[in-house]
Amino acid sequence: MSTRMVYRNIASVGGASKRPGSYEFSAANLSSRSVGRDIDPVIGIDHFHIRAPVFAPHPHAGFSAVTYLFEDGEGEFINRDSLGDRVVAHPGAVIWTVTGSGVLHEEYPATHGKLSHGLQIFVNLPAAEKLQAPRLLFVDGPDVxxxxxxxxxxxxxxxxxxxxxxxxxxxxxxxxxxxxxxxxxxxxxxxxxxxxxxxxxxxxxxxxxxxxxxxxxxxxxxxxxxxxxxxxxxxxxxxxxxxxxxxxxREPVVSYGPFVMNTEQQLAEAFEHYRAGGMGSLAPANGT
Incomplete structure (x- = not known):
């Protein structure tokens, strides 16, 4: 006797909203608002095309910042952080930065003008992990x-x-x-x-x-x-x-800029931790 496959129903349908961009960088954002429904534990997704360094080193805390590179990219992609990591990623790679209590990082194509195409996915961390030490997880494209x-x-x-x-x-x-x-x-x-x-x-x-x-x-x-x-x-x-x-x-979310916490007090403490240098330092590598 065969068992008929049961399929899930769709809860909502939406789309990514394109942002103003340029040849060097463009992105479309997918969020709870654009999907029309809470997408917990995902906070949001930026679907990006980037050909040059655009963003200076910047802080994050309280979530995972995930960069997934599609295989149609034209060259290598660099990820650097204040933990001392420097990753050279090939098309198809995943760079999973568990920001925890806070880290600075920057990402950019290794060769100016060569396209990197991918998703940056912001995934919330549970309350018990928000203040843990940051760490970097990485699998290169050919190894997926x-x-x-x-x-x-x-x-x-x-x-x-x-x-x-x-x-x-x-x-x-x-x-x-x-x-x-x-x-x-x-x-x-x-x-x-x-x-x-x-x-x-x-x-x-x-x-x-x-x-x-x-x-x-x-x-x-x-x-x-x-x-x-x-x-x-x-x-x-x-x-x-x-x-x-x-x-x-299904936990409270309080966010401002690059930090996502559970309470306003945690958010204020994250800013103070950053201002005091507790997230380390990272000098720009590529003139960003």
Whole structure:
């Protein structure tokens, strides 16, 4: 007797909002507001194209700042931080900065004019981890495990897909999958019932969820917790879709600028920690 697959319903649909940009840097932002629903534990996502150093060294605290580079990038990408790390990342890499109590970092393409294309994903940390020491997690592009299926290629950045497990263990048991589908191909992925899921279309278009809702590039669907798999089916143009899943924290969030905490007092303490030099120092490397 065969068991029919159960698929999750879509909770909301939205899209990334493009910001004013330039040849050197442009981005589209995905947030709770643009999706139309809380996407906890994700705070927001910047889908970026960058060809030159743009941002000077800057602080973060209280969350994970995740840079995922797509494979279509043209060159290496540098990440530096006040912990003394200097990572040279190739297309397809993931750089997961667990900012904790606070760290300074900067990121930029290694060669001016060569495109780096990716997502910067801001993932909230639970209260118990917000004040822990910062640390850097990294898996380079060629080292990210890949699951091959008929018509589908899945890069398992974190978490697992089928029997393929990512090499990076992310705080909060976050799953990040980069799914490329040939025209008309389908892909199903199950997640724990207590995890919310976000599907974001990078290229092409795909039919998503039990409703078979068609989403184009820069559009996203949010799925509530519950039993059932996430269904993706590519249109005749094919599709690239990122799936991001995690357990909602449902904790108070107080944020200002680069800091995300649980209380106003913690936020004030983070600013004081930064001003006092407690997050270290980092001189610009590239004239930013």
């Amino acid at each position: 495990p890949v699951r091959e299926l008929p018509g589908a290629r899945v890069r398992v950045v974190t978490g697992n897909s089928g029997d393929v497990r990512g090499k990076l263990t992310a705080p909060g048991d976050i799953t990040l999958l980069d799914v490329k589908l040939e025209p008309g191909a389908a892909f199903d992925e199950s997640f724990p019932a207590d995890h919310s899921v976000l599907a974001y279309v990078i290229k092409g278009s795909a039919f998503v969820g039990r409703e078979d809702r068609r989403l184009g590039a820069l559009e996203a669907a949010s799925f509530a917790e519950g039993d059932g798999a996430i269904r993706l089916r590519a249109s005749p143009s094919g599709a690239q879709v990122v799936l991001l899943a995690g357990r909602p924290l």
